[in-house]
Amino acid sequence: MAAIRSLSGRALVGLALVYLILPVIVVVVFSFQGASRTGLPFEGPSLRWFDLILNDDAFRSALSATFTVAVTAAITSSAIAFCGALAASRGKLPYPGFIRGAGLLPLIVPPVFIGFALLIAFGEFGITPSLFTVYLAHVLVTVPLAWSVMLARFSGFDFSVEEAARDLGAGRLKVLSRVTLPLTWRSLVGATLISFAFSVDEFVVTNFVIGADNTLPVMIFSRLRRSIDPSINAIATLLLLTAVLAGIVAWLLLRKSAQGEAAAEDPAGDLTDPGMGKESAVA
């Protein structure tokens, strides 16, 4: 009985994975297509499309725009999330539940609405759409991601170590640099990478607030409107690679943080079983 159930369960999981991954595989495979079309028969593998886009000025400026926005927005939103989640978790602010929820709010509002609202707001304030407005928009949409990562980190944080540091003579900045940051930097870098990965392929909100510039997702969309150019597969594959790499590094950091820092903060149940933290982190 259990065997059948687990068998059918595995089949279902397998199907879901195929459904999720197959389109991605198609795009990745056809980015190495030698022929001038996206479709069978497959000729190659060939790097001609990668070669083409790397020598394409439009692609290169979109790439640089994408990375500039992603890096600055990721740093900004993780800094905001770090400070906000720290303040909301220390338990000294009024309405901490409201503050915690407020940081997650942009996650619930539909991106189309955010894009539209930002477009109107920027217009009202006389801010011309540019990469700067894209940066502002990306900060808005990536803060909730960084926020939730930092909230998770600080929810189990023993703030008495901050008090101990102050008690021993550390001012507020020293507490941050000697205690709080060394204990939470993995989550902070993880939050930055997740924000970065999200920003790199953000399209809906970006499309509303972008001016004359292009980011890679916007470029893909505008090229698609003309024709299904196989170079798009190559661009999409590079985007995918960037996001996946950032995601993997973030995941490794956060997993380490969940294990190492949580275990390090609980001297009670430690000597017995060093493997325990690992299991609970996986579960």
Add this chain to the structure above:
Amino acid sequence: MPEQNAGETIVELKGIRRSFGGVTAVDGVDLDVIRGEFLAFLGPSGCGKTTLLRIIAGFESADEGTVLVAGQDVTRMPPERRPLNMVFQRYALFPHLTVAENVAFGLRLEKRPKAQVRARVAELLELVQLSHCAKRYPNQISGGQAQRVALARALARGPEVLLLDEPLTALDRAVRRNLQDQLKAIQQEVGTTFIYVTHDQEEAMAMSTRIALMNEGRINQLAAPGELYRRPGSRFAASFVGDANILLCEVAAEAGGAALVWQGRRLEREDLNGASDLDSVRLMVRPEDVSLGPADTGVRGTVRASTFHGFYWMHELEIDGDPLVAREIAEQPGVEVGQTVGISVDARRAAILPD
């Protein structure tokens, strides 16, 4: 190292008040802490003892009142500049630093020469007998060891006063006993003034030179442990510290004075502590001052239950529906459950409570 100047006030609290959103935590505390003493803040949870300690440390601010440490007004001073250090309930060791680095934390902030820091850390680890753990991380040592590291860390800069916030509560009973002795020995060795918060009256009794018994944000009684036990100043003090029987006695006029009468029997006691003019008083009698004999030798009562506590028995008695407890130091109980006994109390060792 602070000098031993007996009788000198090291911490002075004047009219400290603190409330949290309408709930009063500390309600007007005046207190002089004497240099070199081991003072316990004892009281039930919510009595304001931890808040008071945190106000001295600087982690909470007082709504009203003044905190003086070594004659200096520190009321508005941030915790990092106050000449005192704290040991936290859950150790609060820095998990990313080794034991030695934890102890060195405050010394390094002072930018002392490296050799001096090393020497001081070695000295402190020796004091708490943890030299062999210097290179370990906090997650590699036991709770009892962690709290000793926290103690060494807090003593590192030679504070005028050490504040301890229920430091043994998170530990096992056996470890706690052992650490109680060590803490007391260390306090005597270094001579630093200790202010120790606890809700455990046995712990306060065993360790401190004076106890500030707290209730509802105020200091109910400030006394040496023995005096607090023998001469509690209130019903609260009598019942919070140790087991207590509270007997309602009549005051009867006599030739040349007055005497206490309990259940129709005259109690032997010369000094009525100025209660001679009252009609009745409440008398606090410890269970060990209650003795049981044959039914005709005292007030008649019934034994309801007897429990064994290792070296003594506690007998729960009943006199016309009123409960009374008696302690009997014996291996086998002298009375049986259900038996009618004669109860007498030693009023000379009892305390008259103000109403």
